[in-house]
Amino acid sequence: MKSTLLLGSVICLSALSSCSDSSSKQNENASAELKVFADQSGKLDIAGGTAHIPVMKAAAKEIMQFNPQIKITIAGGGSGVGAQQVAEGLVQIGNTGRPLKESEASRGLISHAFAVDGVAIILNPTNPVASLTQQQVIDIYSGKITNWEQLGGVENPISLYTRDEASGTRAVFFKKLLKQTPIAKSANVVPSNGAMKTSIANDPAAIGYSSIGFIDDSVSAPQLDGVTPSNEACLSGEYPITRKLFMNTQGEPSGITADFIQFIFSPSGAAFIEKSGYIAINAPE
Template identity: 60%
Template sequence: MKRFLYCALVIFAGLMIHCTAWADMLEGFAGQKGKIDIAGGTAHIPVMTDAAKRIMAVNPDIRITIEGGGTGVGVQKAGEGLADIGNTGRALSEEEIAKYGLVSFAFAVDGVTLVLHPTNNVSELSADKVREIFAGTITNWKDVGGADAPITLYARDEASGTREVFWGKLLKKGLVADSANIVSSNGAMKVAVSNDVNAIGYMSIGFVDAAVKAPLLDGVEPSQDNARDGTYD
């Protein structure tokens, strides 16, 4: 499963199918009946919810449930048969494939961007500065052109595919300060950052709205177009 840098990074999200029968069902839902339970990565929720509504609107005998929990939860639930489809924002590990026998299918490109409080006057950060911020080396916004105020770090838990790609690609598997506040989903990240004027975090671009601010990274605007054409690589 291919992944690209995007502000923090760009990933191909993956579907993990617990049994091959579901793969056949993806060819078309007409005339189908039953329930599909989906769990895992929260970055997938907006598009999955929209797709589920469209499918159920014309197929009243199909019921689709969607819950988050993060990539790790999606892998586990799909692998243990507790969900039919597990959403993941990263490639399956060899250990997961061996343990569960899962197969992944790329179905979307998702951008992951740094986010700040909308009143923060910092509009651009370099990748090097981001690494220093998350390592705890830079602790004041004035050191990156902002106000004289302490930086509050927000990060995702280790079950998050967004976190794994952000840490591996942008942070180059470097240190994340112990002072970082851990949140469990993209939605929780948006709430936390929008309520903290000194915050910095990261999330799926699909969750970005007026509640948060997405700064440029090395002069490049975080957008899905830039993600698709390789500007963020």
């Protein structure tokens, strides 16, 4: 018996009875959080915000390894895509890195907030600029400041990077950090947090922004108004450019969809959230 999974393949070459015995032993040793998926089968499709992907992948891998009869697919596309696809019934969970718009919520969508994330400016690690003010960031993205020399760096024209308008990361950045100041049309548009990080890491003159959970040694995150962007600063309120990450469903979820959402709110889900660089939110009572 062979089951092909999004995150790997599980191949059982023994007799059917041996597979059943192995599955039973696995179920016995599984955490109570996973046992709800025992004896279930079916498909769960998830799409939308790219900040969510590390958490969704970790949870999906755990569930599918426990029960190969469940297949979970995960795609990005941005918050707008997530809301649109779940509203149209193309996926069961549509992820957004922002609250639903009124036009989206009116289509019967229900939000399930599961994490808090910060959005931070990122630079190439060779850039000596270690701190920026909010006004400086506004002036950079509006095109008023065009060279790193104006900010205490080396003489080098600034390369602007931004996200497309379907991005929840962009929505928070645009509203809370840029105060809705229009972004210069010369900015390079990238499709995801991962693509943003790669672009900045490969361009010494670059400036961009991403979820704090995506920041690693390949980029640097300068202080903003004297505050280092971190989960601790987001949690305390010292760092203000924050947002919630949402899973959205068409009406109240049921079946595997409901169980998956509850798994995200479980201790195992919280561990995946924290490992991905975010702050877990407790399930609503």
